[in-house]
Amino acid sequence: MSAVAVENEHTHDAHGAEKGFLRWIVTTNHKDIGTMYLVFALIMFFVGGTMALIIRAELFEPGMQFVDPQFFNSMTTMHALVMVFGAVMPGFVGFANWMIPMMIGAPDMALPRMNNMSFWMLVAGMLLMASTLFMEGGAPAAGWTFYPPLVLQTGNALPFAVFAVHLLGISSIMGAINIIATILNMRAPKMTMMKMPLFVWTWLITGFLLIAIMPVFAGAVTMLLTDRFFDTSFFDAAGGGDPVLYQHIFWFFGHPEVYVMILPTFGIASTIIPVFARKPLFGYSSMVYATIAIAFLSFIVWAHHMFTVGMPIAGELFFMYTTMLIAIPTGVKVFNWTATMWKGSMTFETPMLFSIAFVVLFTMGGFTGVMMSLAPLDFQYHDTYFIVAHFHYTLVPASVFILMAGGYFWLPKWTGNMYDEKLATLHFWLSAISVNILFFPQHFLGLAGMPRRIPDYAVQFADWNMVSSIGAFIFGFSQLIFVYVVIKTIRGKNCEKATDEVWEDAHKHGLEWTLSSPVPYHTFATPPEKIPTEHL
Amino acid sequence: MSDNLAEKNKRLVRKLVIIVLLMFGFGYALVPIYDVFCDITGINGKTNKTAANEIVYKIDKNREITVEFMTALNESAPILFKSELKQIKVHPGQYYTVNFYAENKTNKPMVAQAIPSISPGLTAEYFIKTECFCFLEQTFKANEGRTMPVRFVIDPALPDKYRRITLAYTFFDNTEKSVKK
Numbered sequence: 001m002s003a004v005a006v007e008n009e010h011t012h013d014a015h016g017a018e019k020g021f022l023r024w025i026v027t028t029n030h031k032d033i034g035t036m037y038l039v040f041a042l043i044m045f046f047v048g049g050t051m052a053l054i055i056r057a058e059l060f061e062p063g064m065q066f067v068d069p070q071f072f073n074s075m076t077t078m079h080a081l082v083m084v085f086g087a088v089m090p091g092f093v094g095f096a097n098w099m100i101p102m103m104i105g106a107p108d109m110a111l112p113r114m115n116n117m118s119f120w121m122l123v124a125g126m127l128l129m130a131s132t133l134f135m136e137g138g139a140p141a142a143g144w145t146f147y148p149p150l151v152l153q154t155g156n157a158l159p160f161a162v163f164a165v166h167l168l169g170i171s172s173i174m175g176a177i178n179i180i181a182t183i184l185n186m187r188a189p190k191m192t193m194m195k196m197p198l199f200v201w202t203w204l205i206t207g208f209l210l211i212a213i214m215p216v217f218a219g220a221v222t223m224l225l226t227d228r229f230f231d232t233s234f235f236d237a238a239g240g241g242d243p244v245l246y247q248h249i250f251w252f253f254g255h256p257e258v259y260v261m262i263l264p265t266f267g268i269a270s271t272i273i274p275v276f277a278r279k280p281l282f283g284y285s286s287m288v289y290a291t292i293a294i295a296f297l298s299f300i301v302w303a304h305h306m307f308t309v310g311m312p313i314a315g316e317l318f319f320m321y322t323t324m325l326i327a328i329p330t331g332v333k334v335f336n337w338t339a340t341m342w343k344g345s346m347t348f349e350t351p352m353l354f355s356i357a358f359v360v361l362f363t364m365g366g367f368t369g370v371m372m373s374l375a376p377l378d379f380q381y382h383d384t385y386f387i388v389a390h391f392h393y394t395l396v397p398a399s400v401f402i403l404m405a406g407g408y409f410w411l412p413k414w415t416g417n418m419y420d421e422k423l424a425t426l427h428f429w430l431s432a433i434s435v436n437i438l439f440f441p442q443h444f445l446g447l448a449g450m451p452r453r454i455p456d457y458a459v460q461f462a463d464w465n466m467v468s469s470i471g472a473f474i475f476g477f478s479q480l481i482f483v484y485v486v487i488k489t490i491r492g493k494n495c496e497k498a499t500d501e502v503w504e505d506a507h508k509h510g511l512e513w514t515l516s517s518p519v520p521y522h523t524f525a526t527p528p529e530k531i532p533t534e535h536l
Numbered sequence: 537m538s539d540n541l542a543e544k545n546k547r548l549v550r551k552l553v554i555i556v557l558l559m560f561g562f563g564y565a566l567v568p569i570y571d572v573f574c575d576i577t578g579i580n581g582k583t584n585k586t587a588a589n590e591i592v593y594k595i596d597k598n599r600e601i602t603v604e605f606m607t608a609l610n611e612s613a614p615i616l617f618k619s620e621l622k623q624i625k626v627h628p629g630q631y632y633t634v635n636f637y638a639e640n641k642t643n644k645p646m647v648a649q650a651i652p653s654i655s656p657g658l659t660a661e662y663f664i665k666t667e668c669f670c671f672l673e674q675t676f677k678a679n680e681g682r683t684m685p686v687r688f689v690i691d692p693a694l695p696d697k698y699r700r701i702t703l704a705y706t707f708f709d710n711t712e713k714s715v716k717k
Binding site for chain 2: 110111149153173177180181184185186211212213214215216217218219220223231234236237238239242244245248249252310311312315
């Protein structure tokens with residue numbers, strides 16, 4: 001460990017990036033690793049998106065068109081795994097790597113070598129997961145939740161999927177430990193906890209969530225593995241086990257996991273909105289406490305994912321009320337963002353457009369969440385397209401939109417070039433409209449009784465499925481604009497140069513805007529003297 | 537400063553790794569915790585696993601409970617499995633015997649285990665079996681069919697609000713696992 005720190009102190013400060021391809025393999029620089037995480041997340045976003053389009057193409061019309069049912073089920077399963085573990089989580093880790101050291105005035109992450117290792121382990125894990133697509137018996141097809149006994153019927157892919165989960169788990173645990181250590185130990189002397197930008201705060205809490213839940217998930221899939229190959233009976237009723245137990249363990253991991261994907265979203269939104277509203281963030285400390293409250297509640301609500309397993313009334317009520325409680329801290333956040341914008345001198349650059357869309361559409365996803373928290377109503381919604389619509393509203397126009405917003409927001413700082421505002425605005429409007437064409441009809445389908453994870457459906461669901469599929473294709477192809485804009489900005493031809501503060505008065509909002517654009521390879525070798533406080 | 541920081545990082549990482557290990561253990565600890573919790577609260581719909589002694593209860597002729605019987609097969613086990621009755625109306629405190637029929641549809645001997653489940657789960661502790669084919673693994677010869685009785689009583693202490701109880705059996709083909717043993 002001391003070797004890491006020594007290297008950090010003496011050798012790296014002296015020179016810039018390594019030359020050539022090897023730079024990306026051996027780098028311990030937080031900016032390089034952040035870039036790799038973000039590029040990897042973007043690639044996985046398109047891989048997962050392609051799977052989604054296969055699903056939507058098959059569902060465009062009733063009847064079987066393009067794929068066989070087994071492959072269809074593999075697609076729903078792999079789409080979820082790729083998007084959760086390959087796109088959204090690494091996307092936020094990428095932002096954490098890039099921004100957290102710059103936001104807290106640190107020269108790098110606390111454990112730069114482990115940082116490199118956790119990235120490459122992520123790549124290995126995702127490749128292993130993807131390799132299952134080519135195995136006998138196909139990729140896992142029992143849903144990303146891996147429920148037994150169904151998942152135990154997976155072909156040769158099961159052990160590989162389990163080991164892939166282990167690798168991904170180790171990777172995100174290492175990433176989380178690194179982020180926690182950076183935030184707790186590497187802050188500039190004047191950067192006290194309650195002066196930290198909210199993105200840093202939300203990642204600190206996310207880090208703790210990750211180290212608490214990923215080991216539980218690793219344990220759960222290990223139990224599946226031993227049930228299948230070593231004659232244990234954790235989930236096998238014939239041997240005295242219980243398949244419902246798996247659901248409890250899985251959702252003990254699974255519910256905090258969904259907050260792992262949404263808390264950093266809140267953090268970036270809370271960073272962007274004050275800059276374009278030209279006001280301090282409304283209710284900074286309440287934002288911090290609300291985040292902590294949400295994180296705490298996430299550990300005691302898990303069984304609302306399984307209201308229909310035959311729980312006693314007392315259990316249904318407990319999980320129903322605790323779930324409804326989550327609406328309170330979440331509501332605090334939504335009101336705070338709204339109050340931040342209230343009477344602000346707002347401008348509508350692309351990061352702000354995505355953030356406003358996030359506030360509106362995430363709230364809609366939150367409301368359907370409140371509907372499903374009601375145990376008696378959930379019996380109707382359970383495992384229908386309504387839940388599909390719900391979590392896609394909280395993930396796509398929330399997490400994914402904010403990943404886009406963060407990209408547009410910080411890209412000028414990273415590259416020194418302004419992105420093409422016209423194309424970016426086009427990207428926003430196409431995305432914002434098509435995402436609603438894509439997911440809103442799924443509410444109707446779910447309420448009408450269409451089950452999730454089916455390749456074919458009754459004819460009465462035909463119209464809205466067609467609308468949804470049309471939205472899916474528009475949304476999917478609109479994302480290519482983003483790739484084009486990003487590449488164009490990085491290359492910098494015909495691009496406006498970004499100023500040091502990039503956005504008007506941004507230097508009042510965060511330390512990263514006090515650096516030059518593009519940011520030097522090494523920053524804050526000496527901790528900054530002055531801490532911006534506009535975000536407080 | 538740097539040595540100091542490295543030391544600080546090391547200490548913090550050690551603590552965080554301990555949390556990770558503890559949580560991995562906690563995942564496994566959930567298994568016995570779950571069993572104990574379900575056992576204490578009786579919410580899992582699990583009935584008695586060994587034969588209960590036949591105690592004489594006071595028969596409550598005024599109450600009638602409908603008991604439904606369901607049969608299912610795990611992973612399409614090659615077994616024909618059905619209940620003689622779909623449902624029966626019973627008085628709490630009185631003993632009843634219901635026959636189930638199971639047939640091995642393969643040309644090889646088979647070891648199979650039936651797992652019962654009661655719903656609503658909270659009635660499980662009032663549903664008492666003195667005889668059941670589910671207490672032990674059942675061995676069938678090739679193509680053998682057999683009628684198997686279940687003798688049960690409903691404890692008159694069953695709360696008034698329950699009028700209908702479902703007893704569901706799932707047959708598991710355990711032949712492969714038994715061979716390994």
